[in-house]
Amino acid sequence: MSVTAPQGFEAAGVVAQLKSTGKPDVAVVVNRGPLHAGAAVFTSNRAKANPILWSEQVVQDGVVEAIVLNSGGANCFTGAFGFQTTHATAEKAAELLGISPGDVVVCSTGLIGTGDEVFRQKVLTGTADAIANLSADGGQDAAEAIMTTDSVSKTSVYRGDGWTIGGMAKGAGMLAPGLATMLVVITTDAELTSAETDAHLRAATRVSFDRLDSDGCMSTNDQVTLMASGASGAAPDPDEFRFGLIEVCTDLAAQLQRDAEGASHDITIQVVGAATEDDAVEVGRSVARNNLFKAAIFGNDPNWGRVLAAIGTTQAEFDPYAVDVEINGVRVCSAGGPDRPREEVDLAPRAVSLVIDLKVGTASAVILTNDLTHDYVHENSAYSS
Amino acid sequence: MSVTAPQGFEAAGVVAQLKSTGKPDVAVVVNRGPLHAGAAVFTSNRAKANPILWSEQVVQDGVVEAIVLNSGGANCFTGAFGFQTTHATAEKAAELLGISPGDVVVCSTGLIGTGDEVFRQKVLTGTADAIANLSADGGQDAAEAIMTTDSVSKTSVYRGDGWTIGGMAKGAGMLAPGLATMLVVITTDAELTSAETDAHLRAATRVSFDRLDSDGCMSTNDQVTLMASGASGAAPDPDEFRFGLIEVCTDLAAQLQRDAEGASHDITIQVVGAATEDDAVEVGRSVARNNLFKAAIFGNDPNWGRVLAAIGTTQAEFDPYAVDVEINGVRVCSAGGPDRPREEVDLAPRAVSLVIDLKVGTASAVILTNDLTHDYVHENSAYSS
Incomplete structure (x- = not known):
């Protein structure tokens, strides 16, 4: 309707x-x-x-x-x-x-x-x-x-x-x-x-x-x-x-x-434990814009190091050696170091859940993004022709 | 040596x-x-x-x-x-x-x-x-x-x-x-x-x-x-x-x-006519990070609209309806509107020259970047495996 x-x-x-x-x-x-x-x-x-x-x-x-x-x-x-x-x-x-x-x-x-x-x-x-x-x-x-x-x-x-x-x-x-x-x-x-x-x-x-x-x-x-x-x-x-x-x-x-162009994964980035909602949004957005992380998800690779590298470019309040990262329910990183083996993460489904706990406060935010794929590059290289 | x-x-x-x-x-x-x-x-x-x-x-x-x-x-x-x-x-x-x-x-x-x-x-x-x-x-x-x-x-x-x-x-x-x-x-x-x-x-x-x-x-x-x-x-x-x-x-x-991973074009972004060097760097970097522009260059498409859209996200001093854009020597945009036909631009060579004239001052900067390609996505989706 x-x-x-x-x-x-x-x-x-x-x-x-x-x-x-x-x-x-x-x-x-x-x-x-x-x-x-x-x-x-x-x-x-x-x-x-x-x-x-x-x-x-x-x-x-x-x-x-x-x-x-x-x-x-x-x-x-x-x-x-x-x-x-x-x-x-x-x-x-x-x-x-x-x-x-x-x-x-x-x-x-x-x-x-x-x-x-x-x-x-x-x-x-x-x-x-x-x-x-x-x-x-x-x-x-x-x-x-x-x-x-x-x-x-x-x-x-x-x-x-x-x-x-x-x-x-x-x-x-x-x-x-x-x-x-x-x-x-x-x-x-x-x-x-x-x-x-x-x-x-x-x-x-x-x-x-x-x-x-x-x-x-x-x-x-x-x-x-x-x-x-x-x-x-x-x-x-x-x-x-x-x-x-x-x-x-x-x-x-x-x-x-x-329906985002060329995407093969829909990524929901949930940032919790932030000092402020603005901090949570800034961190979520930084990860959402990191091409290396997005390409990794396309390749079904739970590359949490790229998540931490993206967080590190923000001004948000956090200690890199306190952060936890969970991908599709598996905590691959705790306190800024390796936790569960990455092999345990199943990235085959289209829906991907990324949870980042900054361990600073109680504010949170959800950012939606997609992976970076061959099709994204193709569709956008051919758009005007 | x-x-x-x-x-x-x-x-x-x-x-x-x-x-x-x-x-x-x-x-x-x-x-x-x-x-x-x-x-x-x-x-x-x-x-x-x-x-x-x-x-x-x-x-x-x-x-x-x-x-x-x-x-x-x-x-x-x-x-x-x-x-x-x-x-x-x-x-x-x-x-x-x-x-x-x-x-x-x-x-x-x-x-x-x-x-x-x-x-x-x-x-x-x-x-x-x-x-x-x-x-x-x-x-x-x-x-x-x-x-x-x-x-x-x-x-x-x-x-x-x-x-x-x-x-x-x-x-x-x-x-x-x-x-x-x-x-x-x-x-x-x-x-x-x-x-x-x-x-x-x-x-x-x-x-x-x-x-x-x-x-x-x-x-x-x-x-x-x-x-x-x-x-x-x-x-x-x-x-x-x-x-x-x-x-x-x-x-x-x-x-x-x-030698950047997967790149097929080396793009030199020259920002001139800026109010300050910081403005010129901010504009050049914004264009260098615009995936749509980078994918267009991969497709040999001189999509100057994406250049202006990227400039518009900055805080630099400029009027969108004054800006000139030149790609590989062809002025495709003048005063924020179409100029020469995009067909005149030859993007076959690996080296790409993009000149953005903000028409505000005399400061300038050069930013180097690459295009966004299938190979970039592939190499970075497979990196950790």
């Missing part, structure tokens, strides 16, 4: 010929109200794509009525012409929907540097086509239209007490926090103010999408948007709503991890 | 059966004086191997009389027993050479977590064997005995005005600054004080080994040592000596880059 699971939303996904494959590539999601509360978080990359520059302005007043998303071109580093394309896309959608262009978020994904006149015309035509096809059952079509190198569409639904949250996501490469190369749209029919929407979204992305670090590369186009229609008439308990939203975000983040 | 090119040095490399291949794996370099000035720089990884912990103490008084190096085992995260092994190695060498163990630097390289009783006995036997075979022509043997996954030995010699600098290096994986996974020994017969030795070494490594970032992974065992024998009787002009030392260090760093 995706983003149309909550009441008050319509969506569509259509073919605009942006992708050479002829697959759907333009999606529109519309909030029919009665409320139009909206919030978004964006990539922290300082090199921001045109749709990010536009959408940052749109969400400032806390009102979002519609989102237009395209795959098949990132419209990033395409100059003033590219920004005009984003602006024209919002104008076109607003005109057809009878709303203000200043309430239309725009998202693009695909190759950086793509965004010429042909691209613009296809996006505008696709936007009109999608709006003509809007439907309360269109969530799945929209989820498929935002796929790039994704092998499957990603959707999630959470049912609360009289209200619902729905979400869709795309993302397969350039997955790193702040955020990942991903576009995410989350909808809810709960009654929320703009301020509540914003606070819940930031709290949820901080512990979900921001903890996904597949390949250490940060995108120029990342965006997660939450829209609330209030159509259920139910005002949720704040804690319950936040729990549900974290569930949806965590579920979508795990789907992104499982 | 390697480290025995300058007068006053003897070296040897022998087989101690630490490597399963039966190739040489223990080297000794001895400074016969009359001076024994020495200095070293070490990995900035906080998870330091036992030989690093030992050698940091040795060099504090500015006197180094000998170095024992082994490949075939890093003696890192091997606990108190491992530290005792390093200590015993220095004691053994000192006893046989008639010097103080406190003037014997020890270096180890190989798999982390390796360093049991068998390892210790082999290292001690190898040390004695190498000392029995010391020779003024032993530099090349020593250079071969420190190789790990290196495909060729790395040596360099610079002839000054009456004095000489010689060097040897090993390193092929885990190459990142602060320093790379490398062991380097540099010798000179110039007359230098300990303070001069230290100052020259820090100045030279800062612009050579510290600018090599092959795979972003920082080792636990890195060390660069400079020993001065004064045997030439020539006191060098400080500027001339520093120039020569930078030449040797840059030459060895380039040899490490060319």
